[in-house]
Amino acid sequence: MNVRLTAEAERDLETIAERIAEDNPPRALSFLEELRPKCLNLADFPDRFALVPRYEQHGVCHCAHANYLIFYRVEAEQVVVLHILHGAMDYQELLFGG
Numbered sequence: 001m002n003v004r005l006t007a008e009a010e011r012d013l014e015t016i017a018e019r020i021a022e023d024n025p026p027r028a029l030s031f032l033e034e035l036r037p038k039c040l041n042l043a044d045f046p047d048r049f050a051l052v053p054r055y056e057q058h059g060v061c062h063c064a065h066a067n068y069l070i071f072y073r074v075e076a077e078q079v080v081v082l083h084i085l086h087g088a089m090d091y092q093e094l095l096f097g098g
Contacts, residue, residue, distance in 0.1 A: 001043045002078045009039070012084040016068065031066070038065045039072075039081050046074045055096050071095060 005013075013032060021028035042049075042063070049063040052071070060082065062069045069091065072081045085091050 001046060003040050003043045003081060004078050005039060005081045006083075008083055009081040016084065016086075035065055035068065035070075035084065038063075039070055039084070042070070042072055042079045042081070046072075046079045052095070055092070058096060060095060 013036065016035070017028045017032050020031055046061075049061045052058070052060050052062050059073050060071055061074065062071050064070075064087065067087050069085055069087050070081060071083045071085065071091070072079050083091070083095065085094070
């Protein structure tokens, strides 16, 4: 199974790196070197992680890496990473429209 990061997820990665780089540029790079493979490894066991509580009908799962949540959907031939957001963020509006 393949993993595809949406344009939004790619932008999320850039934003995460920029924010970390403000205080610690080397850590920004190493963190992305951890986070991107975590996304790509979802192909191995895509059903391993739970659906987002209260929004199960949307079929969006999530897993954590440090303080970030990776939101993805399992489709027939691929895993689609929708967003990668800080866990303290109000993600319901962004992902589910309210």
